[in-house]
Amino acid sequence: MESFYRLLNYEISSMIKGVLLICFLTLILPVILIYRTVGSHNLNERFEEIYASSGTIVVFYLLIVILLTYYILRVYSGYWGNKSIYTFLTLPVNRRVIYLSKLSAFMICFLLFYVTKILSVHIGYHVFILRVDRIAGNEFIMNNGLFLAVLRSNYLQILFPYSFHAILSNIAIVICLVTSVYYAALCERSQKYLGFIFVILSVGLTVFVLIDRINRTIYDNSGWYISSGFLLVLSLFFIWHSIKLYKRGAIV
Amino acid sequence: MRLLKKHLAIFLILPIVIGIGFLNINIYASKDNGTMYLKDHKGDRSVLQDITIEGELRDVFHSTSFKLEKSELKTDTLIYSYPNDMPYGLYYIPGRPLTMNGVAYEVMGNRTFDIYERNIENSLVTNSPSQSTVSTNVMSRFYTNQLEYGLTEIDGTPYFTVVLDESHAGENGIYTKSSQSFIWDIVKYYRFEENQDPDTSNIAVLGLESVGDTLVLILKNENNLSVKTYSTVGFELGETTLPNFFEEQNDSSFKEYPYEAFPNDDEMLLTLSFQTNSAPLQRDIVTIDFSEGAEVIDVVELLLDEITLNTVTEPTSKMLYKNNKLFIAKTVRDDRPSMRNLNQIARPVYFVIYVYEDGKLIYQGELVSDFNDDILLYKTDSTTPGPSSNGVQLRNFVNVTIE
Numbered sequence: 146m147e148s149f150y151r152l153l154n155y156e157i158s159s160m161i162k163g164v165l166l167i168c169f170l171t172l173i174l175p176v177i178l179i180y181r182t183v184g185s186h187n188l189n190e191r192f193e194e195i196y197a198s199s200g201t202i203v204v205f206y207l208l209i210v211i212l213l214t215y216y217i218l219r220v221y222s223g224y225w226g227n228k229s230i231y232t233f234l235t236l237p238v239n240r241r242v243i244y245l246s247k248l249s250a251f252m253i254c255f256l257l258f259y260v261t262k263i264l265s266v267h268i269g270y271h272v273f274i275l276r277v278d279r280i281a282g283n284e285f286i287m288n289n290g291l292f293l294a295v296l297r298s299n300y301l302q303i304l305f306p307y308s309f310h311a312i313l314s315n316i317a318i319v320i321c322l323v324t325s326v327y328y329a330a331l332c333e334r335s336q337k338y339l340g341f342i343f344v345i346l347s348v349g350l351t352v353f354v355l356i357d358r359i360n361r362t363i364y365d366n367s368g369w370y371i372s373s374g375f376l377l378v379l380s381l382f383f384i385w386h387s388i389k390l391y392k393r394g395a396i397v
Numbered sequence: 398m399r400l401l402k403k404h405l406a407i408f409l410i411l412p413i414v415i416g417i418g419f420l421n422i423n424i425y426a427s428k429d430n431g432t433m434y435l436k437d438h439k440g441d442r443s444v445l446q447d448i449t450i451e452g453e454l455r456d457v458f459h460s461t462s463f464k465l466e467k468s469e470l471k472t473d474t475l476i477y478s479y480p481n482d483m484p485y486g487l488y489y490i491p492g493r494p495l496t497m498n499g500v501a502y503e504v505m506g507n508r509t510f511d512i513y514e515r516n517i518e519n520s521l522v523t524n525s526p527s528q529s530t531v532s533t534n535v536m537s538r539f540y541t542n543q544l545e546y547g548l549t550e551i552d553g554t555p556y557f558t559v560v561l562d563e564s565h566a567g568e569n570g571i572y573t574k575s576s577q578s579f580i581w582d583i584v585k586y587y588r589f590e591e592n593q594d595p596d597t598s599n600i601a602v603l604g605l606e607s608v609g610d611t612l613v614l615i616l617k618n619e620n621n622l623s624v625k626t627y628s629t630v631g632f633e634l635g636e637t638t639l640p641n642f643f644e645e646q647n648d649s650s651f652k653e654y655p656y657e658a659f660p661n662d663d664e665m666l667l668t669l670s671f672q673t674n675s676a677p678l679q680r681d682i683v684t685i686d687f688s689e690g691a692e693v694i695d696v697v698e699l700l701l702d703e704i705t706l707n708t709v710t711e712p713t714s715k716m717l718y719k720n721n722k723l724f725i726a727k728t729v730r731d732d733r734p735s736m737r738n739l740n741q742i743a744r745p746v747y748f749v750i751y752v753y754e755d756g757k758l759i760y761q762g763e764l765v766s767d768f769n770d771d772i773l774l775y776k777t778d779s780t781t782p783g784p785s786s787n788g789v790q791l792r793n794f795v796n797v798t799i800e
Contacts, residue, residue, distance in 0.1 A: 150406070153406050154402070154403060154404065154405045154406050157405045157406055157409065158402050158405050161405065188776075188777060189773055189774050189775070189776045189777045190774070191774065249406075250406075253406060253409055253410060253413070256410075256413045256417070257409060257413055259417065260412075260413050260416040260417050260420070263416075263417070263420045263421070264416065264420060267420060267423075285773055285776070287767070287770040287771075287773060288430070288431065288432055288767045288770055289427055289430045289431050289767065290770075291424060291427070292424055292425070292427045292428060292430065295424050296458040296459055296476065297456070297458055297789075297790075305421055305424050305425075306421075307425060307476055307478070308478040310478075361479075361480055364479050
């Protein structure tokens, strides 16, 4: 446990600068985009419409891709330069702990990214209100507008899940995304290319779930639970097989 | 700095967990920050003591229910897990199906009428209608109202008559349908002797209503309003006439007589609210007591000054006559000159409450809400919202009742 905690702190501190940069962009870009988009010609538009038309959503997806790419780079950095992966594998700790500490670091950094994202929605809303108020006074400001925007926007519903099945779905998507990216890198390193089938499967499923959620076409709980269950089972497989690859030393 | 580096995980996890919790809960905790209160414009709200006005202001994502009981307003906001369709057809708009007891009715044809019933409890779209037929001896095709005005129901059983104008001399009837039958049965044939002679013919059928277990035939007799009551098996129970209720008509052009009916089954009272032809914003509201025969007990002239009826989303219009007072809850659209530069849809809508006693307005109040925030969307935009906006972009008052 102690070695896990020490490794975890090491992993986080070695990647925190890059993650903080991505988080900074996550925080600041939406605010700039929203500020730019609000003008006297679209005062009647609601926050969720401005949010969508400002390009913030595309930027968010782009930043997720950048974050996951950064994770892959973090895995590969062990093989380049100082070749720290070899040092790690000779440490007198269970190799499972080495894997889990890196995975936990990825998770924690993803949560940091998420909390910055939802903070940026709050700040973005206040910037929107201030901007509208500056241009036209309070004539165009809806009472309780952020609450209404979150309820009415399919995209914001994903960021701010309300019901248990939506929260579970979010957890499953994040776990699957992070474990599959890590697993994909390990598969490539150990030349187990068959593993990519499962990675593609999980990415495909995640995309389908997100499309369904954005279109709000899932109307019964079982649909939510089945998709979340599938993603979690795939995640468990990724973790199990990654640990196996670590233990065998196949990744070097 | 070293301590921070050594325990970076803890230093990160704590603010992350607190941040996620706070930023999510903060959104949903603000569900009760919507506006909803009663504002008095005239008189004292204590006159609302005897009644309860309930309803919801909702879209497909959430609903704020309100209950005005003993002059006090209580509200509660509910968020739906899944988008929840708006209730349909709670208010009869001429030309649209008439909804009674969770069933939408449509009537088509002449002489032989096809009646389409569609169960809308679950969804209007998926249910195909069931069809049944009323065969009548009616030869005329001149109707006073939409054919659906001839439909009413008592304890789930529908009744039907044909809303014929005064040119019809022959036999009309009240028909009913037992649950699984496709053919409607006759309850009572009736004809008007006055209509036999074209010189004296003057009785037109405007509609069929019910109060308690009594059927009420609404008639226009020259300029008088007449009602005739029947039991469900066709016994004549009583009748009464309110003289000079309708305006004098100079031209013989085609006229309809749309009205709304609001029964108070407990006290056997029926309130009828007629649109007047000359002033479209005026309502002539008459209440008739059927506890012993039939007797007109109250007439009110409601003049909706400088407002139009809210027709873009389904408007609310509810009335109840109770304890010698007429209670009206209505959504109306602001039409004052200061608002005329706005698109029709962007003009504010008010939920108003009127109370009349002895034909005089004794109370006027307004249920102030965030309804008009939603139509800000149309303030600078000239597009009119389609029906799909209702509930998705716009909230609406639904399930409004006065008891």
